[in-house]
Amino acid sequence: MAEFLQLLFSGLTVGAVYALVALGFTLIYNASDVINFAQGDFVMIGGMGTVFLAAAGLSLPLAAFIAILAAVAAGLLLHRLAIEPARGASPVALIMITIGASIFIKGVAQIVFDKQFHSLPAFTGSDPIALGGATILPQSLWVVGGAIVLFIALYLFLERTLLGKAVLATAANRLAARLVGINVKVILALAFGVSAAIGAIAGVLVTPITLTRYDIGTLFALKGFAAAMVGGMGHPLGAVVGGILIGLMEAFGAGYISSTYKDGVAFLAILLVLFFMPRGLFGGGSVERV
Amino acid sequence: MLTVEGLSSAYGRIAVLHEVSLTVAQGEIVALVGSNGAGKTTLLRTISGVQPLTGGRILFDGARIEHMPAHARVGLGIAQSPEGRQVFGPLSVEDNLRLGAFRRQDAGLAERLAQAYAMFPILREKRAIPAMSLSGGQQQMLAIARALMAAPKLLLLDEPSLGLAPLLVDQILNAVVSLRDRGMTILLVEQNASAALAIADRGYVLETGRMVHQGAAQSLLADPRMRAAYLGL
Numbered sequence A: 001m002a003e004f005l006q007l008l009f010s011g012l013t014v015g016a017v018y019a020l021v022a023l024g025f026t027l028i029y030n031a032s033d034v035i036n037f038a039q040g041d042f043v044m045i046g047g048m049g050t051v052f053l054a055a056a057g058l059s060l061p062l063a064a065f066i067a068i069l070a071a072v073a074a075g076l077l078l079h080r081l082a083i084e085p086a087r088g089a090s091p092v093a094l095i096m097i098t099i100g101a102s103i104f105i106k107g108v109a110q111i112v113f114d115k116q117f118h119s120l121p122a123f124t125g126s127d128p129i130a131l132g133g134a135t136i137l138p139q140s141l142w143v144v145g146g147a148i149v150l151f152i153a154l155y156l157f158l159e160r161t162l163l164g165k166a167v168l169a170t171a172a173n174r175l176a177a178r179l180v181g182i183n184v185k186v187i188l189a190l191a192f193g194v195s196a197a198i199g200a201i202a203g204v205l206v207t208p209i210t211l212t213r214y215d216i217g218t219l220f221a222l223k224g225f226a227a228a229m230v231g232g233m234g235h236p237l238g239a240v241v242g243g244i245l246i247g248l249m250e251a252f253g254a255g256y257i258s259s260t261y262k263d264g265v266a267f268l269a270i271l272l273v274l275f276f277m278p279r280g281l282f283g284g285g286s287v288e289r290v
Numbered sequence B: 001m002l003t004v005e006g007l008s009s010a011y012g013r014i015a016v017l018h019e020v021s022l023t024v025a026q027g028e029i030v031a032l033v034g035s036n037g038a039g040k041t042t043l044l045r046t047i048s049g050v051q052p053l054t055g056g057r058i059l060f061d062g063a064r065i066e067h068m069p070a071h072a073r074v075g076l077g078i079a080q081s082p083e084g085r086q087v088f089g090p091l092s093v094e095d096n097l098r099l100g101a102f103r104r105q106d107a108g109l110a111e112r113l114a115q116a117y118a119m120f121p122i123l124r125e126k127r128a129i130p131a132m133s134l135s136g137g138q139q140q141m142l143a144i145a146r147a148l149m150a151a152p153k154l155l156l157l158d159e160p161s162l163g164l165a166p167l168l169v170d171q172i173l174n175a176v177v178s179l180r181d182r183g184m185t186i187l188l189v190e191q192n193a194s195a196a197l198a199i200a201d202r203g204y205v206l207e208t209g210r211m212v213h214q215g216a217a218q219s220l221l222a223d224p225r226m227r228a229a230y231l232g233l
């Protein structure tokens, strides 16, 4: 029982991060039909940026804030310089562009930062909290709590503000959005900026647990993509459920079977979903669009 | 109010509109008729700015607008109820209406919402459900009401009666007349030429991308060539 709880806690923690990355995929996909494989690199910019700014003497909150802003700037530039000029290109071409952007970001990160693994101190100490025979790190509570706050904030933004509704409207029907006077270019930029912020916040929260490096984004992008696919691409709740499912599968797979294939779980999940429910658990966009 | 001069437009390399000219004066209903594929929708899309033009000018209240982005034209007071309804399917009926007022977040918004519901009471009844679960006729009402939420000076209507039962067609055309009577200016595209000309002040006939007839609606209705070619009489 204690082991089960332990695995559950660690699965929920990574699952929360995957869910955030998947949410970033979802937001951009909905607004622009683009599957942004640079999504994981926002996580890296958040983590690495905070590490290096903190090392330069800034307080942790200030360092994190600036790193998140940097990720937002990267997201806006990605939209402005790579996606916007390729408007109307095929989905596959757009995916190629985001993969290229991801490689570029990693290259820049190698130069600006370095090639070492880095960590951050846990926000509120690292004494494990005992819970039902298992233990949980305070930082895990930060990750899960932070993810919940972000989900709620995003939900309120999309459902309760006119600008949020404009994002949903642009996702639903771009022509009609233009005809009611929505500047869809601004909405797309907003989607990239918010996705980048979500990714970077996830990176700041999780770095004390998982470490970070210039190329950590690839793994997060793959896991987040898998989560979004499992949930149903384009479906926000699906992204959250998919992320947590993959986190749990990884944790239990590693705990009860073997940790050798931990990173393979996400691929297995994608394959199973493509095979048995091609539109994902929550029925998002069809795979043909991918 | 609206002046279109020598307007041309193309899809890729295929030219669809050839130097089309048209004017709409304050407070009138102008009907634009013509057979399938004549370019009526393309003309409305070009006026709204969601379709590029390859030549010509568009003036609205005397100012050139042909290079303005679509959202700015809505801000100036040009709203369109597009062909095929184009509602925001997953969003509620009321959200669709509120988004219609995206550029017009003023004190009159609540009143316009009330007017929209008064004009189409079924929309009030269904205000909380997703627009995609409305019937075709209800979606058409929603598309018109959404355009009205922008409090436009000029309303562009593209085939508001397409695919509707005759009773609904009458209801919608009556609504168009009452909008004009309240001072709105309307450019109405219809395949059903006789119904459109019957409520219009003036009319234009578009044929394969060229304006071929224009005149007072009554005289177009009476014109023997028109009756044979477009009115099916």
Ligand SMILES: Nc1ncnc2c1ncn2[C@@H]1O[C@H](COP(=O)(O)OP(=O)(O)OP(=O)(O)O)[C@@H](O)[C@H]1O
Residues within 6 Å of the ligand: B011, B014, B016, B034, B035, B036, B037, B038, B039, B040, B041, B042, B043, B083, B191
């Ligand atoms: N997206 C498009 N790409 C290429 N050609 C198009 C496109 N839309 C319309 N056309 C062509 O442009 C011409 C004019 O089309 P348009 O839709 O403007 O006509 P219309 O008068 O509105 O017709 P309808 O009465 O059927 O609505 C047609 O020949 C049509 O085939």
Ligand SMILES: [Mg+2]
Residues within 6 Å of the ligand: B040, B041, B042, B083, B159
């Ligand atoms: Mg048409």
